[in-house]
Amino acid sequence: MIPGCILRNTIYERRYTISSFVVRRSSFVGCFLFAVLLYGCQCQLHKDNRVLMGTFVEVASADKRAPEIVFAEIRRIEALLSKYKPESEISRLNKTGKIQASPETFYVIKKAKEFWQASGGAFDITVGPLVDLWGFTEKKYRLPDKESIAAALKLVGSDKIILNEENYMIEFKTQGMKVDLGAIAKGYVLDCASAKLKESGIKSCLINLGGQVYALGQKSARPWKMAIRDSRGKGFKKYLELEDKSIATSGDYEQYFIRAGSRYAHILDPKTGYPAESGIVSVTVSAPSGLIADALSTAIFVLGKEKGSVLAKEFPGTKIEDISENNDARQQ
Numbered sequence: 001m002i003p004g005c006i007l008r009n010t011i012y013e014r015r016y017t018i019s020s021f022v023v024r025r026s027s028f029v030g031c032f033l034f035a036v037l038l039y040g041c042q043c044q045l046h047k048d049n050r051v052l053m054g055t056f057v058e059v060a061s062a063d064k065r066a067p068e069i070v071f072a073e074i075r076r077i078e079a080l081l082s083k084y085k086p087e088s089e090i091s092r093l094n095k096t097g098k099i100q101a102s103p104e105t106f107y108v109i110k111k112a113k114e115f116w117q118a119s120g121g122a123f124d125i126t127v128g129p130l131v132d133l134w135g136f137t138e139k140k141y142r143l144p145d146k147e148s149i150a151a152a153l154k155l156v157g158s159d160k161i162i163l164n165e166e167n168y169m170i171e172f173k174t175q176g177m178k179v180d181l182g183a184i185a186k187g188y189v190l191d192c193a194s195a196k197l198k199e200s201g202i203k204s205c206l207i208n209l210g211g212q213v214y215a216l217g218q219k220s221a222r223p224w225k226m227a228i229r230d231s232r233g234k235g236f237k238k239y240l241e242l243e244d245k246s247i248a249t250s251g252d253y254e255q256y257f258i259r260a261g262s263r264y265a266h267i268l269d270p271k272t273g274y275p276a277e278s279g280i281v282s283v284t285v286s287a288p289s290g291l292i293a294d295a296l297s298t299a300i301f302v303l304g305k306e307k308g309s310v311l312a313k314e315f316p317g318t319k320i321e322d323i324s325e326n327n328d329a330r331q332q
C-alpha cells in the first residue's frame with residue numbers, strides 16, 4: 001500500500017557482519033554531531049562522507065556500494081522533508097497550510113503526531129514558529145519578548161494538523177502554523193537508508209548522520225562498538241555495542257546561545273514556548289528504528305528523566321543508554 005521506504009514502526013529483522021567504532025561529539029557547520037572514529041579492526045571498510053541535510057554524513061561498510069546508496073537516499077528524502085529547501089513538500093505545507101503529500105511525507109507527519117500524543121505534547125513538530133522566533137532556523141539567535149512567545153504559542157499544537165489517510169492531504173487548522181521535522185527526519189532517513197542497503201543485499205554498514213547513528217548488522221561477527229563522549233568534559237562516558245540499532249542524542253550543547261549568563265538551547269518546550277528546562281543536559285537513546293530513537297531522545301529531553309523513562313518503556317527494544325542532568329536549568 002505504501003511506496004518508497006516507509007517503514008513500519010517497530011523491530012526489523014536483520015543479519016549482521018561487522019567492525020568496531022567510537023562515536024564522538026564535535027561541532028560542524030554550526031551544529032554538534034557525532035563523529036564516528038574507527039578503531040580496532042578496520043577490515044577493509046569503504047568509508048566516505050558528504051555534507052547533506054545541513055550536516056556531516058559518514059558511511060562505512062565492507063561493501064563499496066554502500067556510501068552512494070546511503071547518500072542518494074538521504075538526498076531523496078531531504079528533497080521531501082527539508083524546511084530549508086523551498087520546493088520540498090514541507091516548505092510548501094508551511095507556506096500554504098495545505099498540501100497533498102507523498103505517502104512518505106504523510107507517514108512521517110503521522111508518526112510525529114503519534115509521538116506528540118504519546119509524549120503528552122512534549123514532542124511537537126508544530127514548534128516551527130517558535131524555532132523561527134528564537135532564531136534557531138537562521139542561526140541568528142535572539143531572546144524573544146513574552147508577547148511574541150505567546151503569539152507563536154497560538155500556532156503550536158499537533159492537534160491542529162489534520163491528516164486525511166485516504167488522499168494524503170495534510171492541512172493546518174490555523175493560519176501561520178509551521179512544522180519542523182528537525183527532531184525526526186534524520187531518524188527516518190536512517191531507516192530508509194538501511195532498508196535500501198538491505199534491498200541491495202548489503203548486510204553490514206555504519207551510518208553517522210550528524211550525530212545520529214544507524215548500525216546495520218555486524219562486521220567480523222561482532223557488533224559495532226561505539227563510545228559516547230562526555231558532553232561537557234573530555235573523554236568517553238560509555239561504550240555501546242550495536243547491531244541493527246540506531247542511537248540518537250538530544251542535548252543542550254548542540255545549538256544554543258548564551259544571554260546574560262544563561263543558556264538557551266534549541267529543543268523547545270511546546271507548553272511554555274521557551275527552551276526545555278527538564279534538567280537534562282544530554283540523553284542518548286537506542287532503538288531498533290532511527291525514527292523512534294530520534295523522536296524519543298527529543299521527547300525525553302523535554303519531559304525529563306522520570307517521565308521520559310516512562311515514555312521510553314512504551315517503545316519495545318528502546319533503551320536510554322545515557323542521561324546527564326544538571327538541575328541548574330540555565331547552566332552554561
Ligand code: ADP
Binds near residue numbers: 123127186211
Ligand atoms: P538534533 O537533530 O539537532 O541532533 P533533536 O533530534 O533533538 O536534535 O532535534 C532538535 C530539533 O527539533 C530542533 O532544532 C528543532 O528543529 C526541533 N524541535 C525543537 N523542539 C522540539 C520539540 N519539542 N518537539 C519536536 N521538535 C522539536
Ligand code: MG
Binds near residue numbers: 250293294
Ligand atoms: Mg530527535
